[in-house]
Amino acid sequence: METDPIYWRDSYARKVDAEVIARSDEGFATDRTVFYPGGGGQPHDTGVARWGGSGHRIVRAYRDGSLVYHVAEDGLPEIGEKVELEIDWDRRYRIMRLHTSLHVISAVMYNRLGVLITGSQIYEDRARIDFPAEEMNKEYAMEIVEEANKLASKGYEVEVFFVSPEEALKMKHLFRVAEFSKYEKYMKGPLRVVKIGDIDIQFDGGTHVKNTREIGEIVFLKYESKGRRNRRIYISVSP
Numbered sequence: 001m002e003t004d005p006i007y008w009r010d011s012y013a014r015k016v017d018a019e020v021i022a023r024s025d026e027g028f029a030t031d032r033t034v035f036y037p038g039g040g041g042q043p044h045d046t047g048v049a050r051w052g053g054s055g056h057r058i059v060r061a062y063r064d065g066s067l068v069y070h071v072a073e074d075g076l077p078e079i080g081e082k083v084e085l086e087i088d089w090d091r092r093y094r095i096m097r098l099h100t101s102l103h104v105i106s107a108v109m110y111n112r113l114g115v116l117i118t119g120s121q122i123y124e125d126r127a128r129i130d131f132p133a134e135e136m137n138k139e140y141a142m143e144i145v146e147e148a149n150k151l152a153s154k155g156y157e158v159e160v161f162f163v164s165p166e167e168a169l170k171m172k173h174l175f176r177v178a179e180f181s182k183y184e185k186y187m188k189g190p191l192r193v194v195k196i197g198d199i200d201i202q203f204d205g206g207t208h209v210k211n212t213r214e215i216g217e218i219v220f221l222k223y224e225s226k227g228r229r230n231r232r233i234y235i236s237v238s239p
């Protein structure tokens with residue numbers, strides 16, 4: 001039993017008809033879904049599920065093994081029941097724009113300083129990204145964001161594809177991960193790759209825009225020094 005994660009192939013799918021295949025104390029899992037269950041620094045989706053003639057707010061989605069569960073504010077559909085699932089698209093689209101922004105910023109940082117990101121988190125309206133870069137200060141952080149904007153405005157296509165573990169190992173040099181071995185636990189099935197033109201390539205389970213122009217403007221919000229080496233940048237996207 002598993003949930004087909006439609007968001008992995010089509011990040012623009014907003015709505016789907018599905019069938020309930022499992023229930024937990026909190027929620028219900030379906031045979032397919034457009035709800036991102038959270039993970040990799042990207043928050044879960046929210047939205048609406050419709051069954052039995054009424055709509056129910058979905059306040060949380062989470063993954064458990066190969067199933068994606070949806071938690072409704074009220075009620076729980078029966079196993080076998082048909083439900084229509086629809087995500088809050090405005091919220092999700094902003095999150096997609098923020099996620100792709102972080103990849104563009106990490107490309108700029110890699111080109112400038114050769115550093116790899118040490119952490120990131122996306123929220124509904126902003127995102128943060130951390131680098132081990134002692135030399136960074138606020139002006140430098142603002143310059144990075146400016147350069148990321150220039151790069152994004154060139155309109156790079158964002159491709160999503162799947163590779164086998166064998167292919168992934170051959171492509172090893174392309175990925176900007178400090179320890180490739182940390183990905184070995186995922187090396188069983190096909191691996192999902194997100195590639196932005198020729199500027200960035202990463203193993204990634206998140207949802208992205210199709211073209212970097214869709215980001216709009218990346219807005220610098222805040223710079224923070226976290227500890228001795230870590231430097232953190234907060235951004236949002238406009239409009």
Ligand SMILES: [Zn+2]
Nearest residue numbers: 099103204206
């Ligand atoms: Zn990512």
